[in-house]
Amino acid sequence: MxxxxxxxxxxxxxxxxxxxxxxxxxxxxxxxxxxxxxxxxxxxxxxxxxxxxxxxxxxxxxxxxxxxxxxxxxxxxxxxxxxxxxxxxxxxxxxxxxxxxxxxxxxxxxxxxxxxxxxxxxxPSGAVCGIDALKAARIGRIRSVTLTTRKPPHSFRSVPYVAAKKIDLEAIRKDTVLFSGTAEQAMKYFPQNINVAGVLSLAGIGPRRTRVCIVASPRAKRNSHEIAVESTAGTIFTRTENVIHPDNPKTSxxxxxxxxxxxxxxxxxxxxxx
Ligand SMILES: NC(=O)c1ccc[n+]([C@@H]2O[C@H](COP(=O)([O-])OP(=O)(O)OC[C@H]3O[C@@H](n4cnc5c(N)ncnc54)[C@H](O)[C@@H]3O)[C@@H](O)[C@H]2O)c1
The missing domain is CATH 3.40.50.720 (NAD(P)-binding Rossmann-like Domain)
Structure with missing residues (x-):
């Protein structure tokens, strides 16, 4: 045995x-x-x-x-x-x-x-889908990888970047881009997003070339992650809407x-x- x-x-x-x-x-x-x-x-x-x-x-x-x-x-x-x-x-x-x-x-x-x-x-892939296709596409050539994360405004309350930029989360009435930059910067400024941006960078084209856009969305009921990849194997687009963990609201x-x-x-x- x-x-x-x-x-x-x-x-x-x-x-x-x-x-x-x-x-x-x-x-x-x-x-x-x-x-x-x-x-x-x-x-x-x-x-x-x-x-x-x-x-x-x-x-x-x-x-x-x-x-x-x-x-x-x-x-x-x-x-x-x-x-x-x-x-x-x-x-x-x-x-x-x-x-x-x-x-x-x-x-x-x-x-x-x-x-x-x-x-x-x-x-592990974590709270996103598409890592499988990204790994395969990487054997060819990848032109770009973009992660767009949407969360309800209140979930950004404890983020120091939001406080430093004096963003009034209570006043947000429509989808608002809080941050757009490299995965390397996103991991620094948005620690709650660190794992998704990290795995995407490692599976694809690295933290300096991977782009991240973080959106506060009053309509969002769940945290979502969209991944868009442009590659010689084609265009890949995935969207994951996460349910929070039954025992821990911080985790998907x-x-x-x-x-x-x-x-x-x-x-x-x-x-x-x-
Ligand atoms: N990869 C993913 O998709 C993913 C998703 C969610 C969380 N995480 C990460 O997993 C980690 C754990 O998350 P969690 O929600 O369980 O956190 P948690 O705060 O609930 O638990 C962490 C535990 O680790 C202990 N700990 C911390 N440093 C330690 C060390 N050096 N040695 C021994 N014990 C130590 C703490 O006492 C605590 O009990 C975090 O870093 C989090 O960012 C990863």
Whole structure:
């Protein structure tokens, strides 16, 4: 019988918790939740209680997760994802990085580490569709990639860029462009958008050539992401309207399911899609 894949999770917040539950409930035949770690030990203990029911999987540091796991899921924060990924890859362990914004600018370094230590670095598609076609089109030539994100005005309330530009969100009555620029700038000014802009940049033409337009839309009931690609393979246009995660209004449900879909792909012998 095939050995079960031992999976470790770093960060037991909304994403880590959802993925832990899916691993235990849906992937038990092929995988085992072997290790969990959070800065906040109460969180890891609570997650262990709700999933494996066994506190032995709770680690006191990243080293413990690395030792116990074949595949590690980083679901911590953009300020730590690079450090976590580089330590896992250096130990020859495969990793799924959720906090994409923290690795975009040094992605090439992580790729080299993965190659050197015979490990795999995975980035899930997240809350957008079209990454499959973009990856395929990239084998040819891509002329442009544009992401247009629409959200209700109130969802930009805590964005420092909006405050600095003195944009009055309450006064917005029709679709209003808050920002238009490169993905690199968008990731800096709109941290809530960091993961979508990041994966699009990595799959396509990089953070300096990928364009991002952020729109406050009073009509929007859901956060949406449109991707437009001009390439030698044709024009690609996708639109994703996201439902928020039932347990966490900050997260798109699809982002969690996308990571779960990636884990399933890793576990299965056949692979569908690019
Ligand atoms: N790729 C995607 O599509 C996508 C979608 C949503 C969120 N994310 C990212 O995933 C990450 C987690 O999101 P969340 O909503 O679960 O956040 P959260 O705040 O609910 O949980 C993060 C948890 O990680 C812990 N943590 C932080 N730094 C740590 C470290 N260095 N070591 C151990 N534990 C640490 C915190 O204590 C917290 O419990 C964020 O960076 C977020 O941007 C990615």
């Amino acid at each position: 095939r050995k079960k894949l031992c999976i470790g999770i770093v960060g037991c917040g909304a994403i880590g918790t959802s993925l832990a539950k899916i691993i235990v409930k849906d992937f038990a035949a092929r995988a085992r939740l072997a290790a969990i770690y959070d800065y906040d030990t109460q969180r890891s203990l609570a997650l262990a209680r709700r999933t494996t029911g066994n506190r032995r999987c709770v680690c006191s540091g990243l080293e413990g997760v690395i030792a116990a796991s074949d595949l590690i899921i980083e679901a911590a924060s953009a300020s730590h994802s690079y450090g976590i990924a580089s330590r896992c890859l250096s130990a020859g362990k495969n990793i799924i990085v959720m906090s994409i914004g923290g690795v975009v600018s040094r992605f090439h370094v992580l790729k080299r580490l993965a190659e050197k230590h015979n490990a795999r670095l995975y980035i 449900y699809l982002a969690v399911l996308s990571a779960a879909g990636l884990i399933r792909q890793i576990l299965e012998p056949a692979r569908i899609g690019t």
